[in-house]
Amino acid sequence: MQVLVRELDGIAEWTAAGALYREVFGYTEPGWGLNPRLLAALRENGGTVTGAIGEDGELVGFCYGFTGIEAGEIYHYSQAAAVRASARGAGIGRSLKYAQAATARRTGARTMRWAFDPYALRNAHFNLAVLGATGIRFLPDFYGAAGTDRVLVSWDLTEDAPARRAGRRSVVVAAADESFAAADPQDRLWLRHELVRQFAAGRRLVGVTRQAGGAARVTYLFEERP
Known part of the structure; x- marks a missing residue:
């Protein structure tokens, strides 16, 4: 699929982005919407409002984010990325992330952060293996409700990113x-405890891989923090 990836501009495109966001994530309640005026403000003030437009002019992908700071480090936080179901598997998500990163660099950010569901295996593979981001923090019930555990990742945007070492744990x-690790409630509770323990020990998540040979097991790889 041929798409044009660029920053979205104008009320029509910002409104289309909000509609796509609701469609992809299945949001129906008014409180889960995305205000086009917020997107306008983000774009004007160091944020990203990036879209992927198909050959027919239809918006098929969208991501947005904003500038954040922690302990003096300026980073770009990517809040959400959405790709229409019919357009998945064509590398659009990756193109959106790279376009978002290019915009983030122009604001002075050297890293980009976002949070993902650590139990969703395809997301874990995309974030850690495809993009090369690193899990730096475990965020239990991140969105204030049960079942919303997230891992915060950091993605180095510089050309001299340090080489990744093999997992130490x-x-x-x-x-x-x-699709998912630890579907059984007891397995999920155990894995949640292990994620808390590994990050509390100062380690970083660098990979999530299925074991070879068809075994229904998955390995979370951690390395010591530099």
Whole structure:
């Protein structure tokens, strides 16, 4: 699929982005919407409002973010990325992230952060293996509700990013299918505890891989913090 990836501009495009956001994530309640005026403010004030536009002019992908700071480090926080179901598998998510990173560099950010569901295996593979981001923090019930655990990742945007070392610690858990790890409630509780423990020990999550040979197991790889 051929798409044009660029910053969105104007009320029509910002409104289309909000509609796509609701469609992809299945949001129906008014409180879960995305105000086009917020997107306008973000774009004008160091944020990103990036879209992927198909050959027919239809918006098929969208991501947005804003500038953040912690302990003096300026980073770009990518709040959400959405790709229409019919357009998935064409590398649009990756193109959106790279375009977002290019905009973030122009604001002075040297890293980009976002949070993802650590039990969703495809997301974990994309974030850690495809993009090369690193999990730096575990955020239990991040959105204030049960079932919203997240891992915060940091993605180095500089050309001299340090080489990744092999995982120094392994956490192995059941994975009933290719979509999610620890589907059983007891397995999920155990894995959650292990994630808390590994990050509390100062380690970083660098990979989530399924074991070879068809075994229904998945390995979370950690390395010591530099």
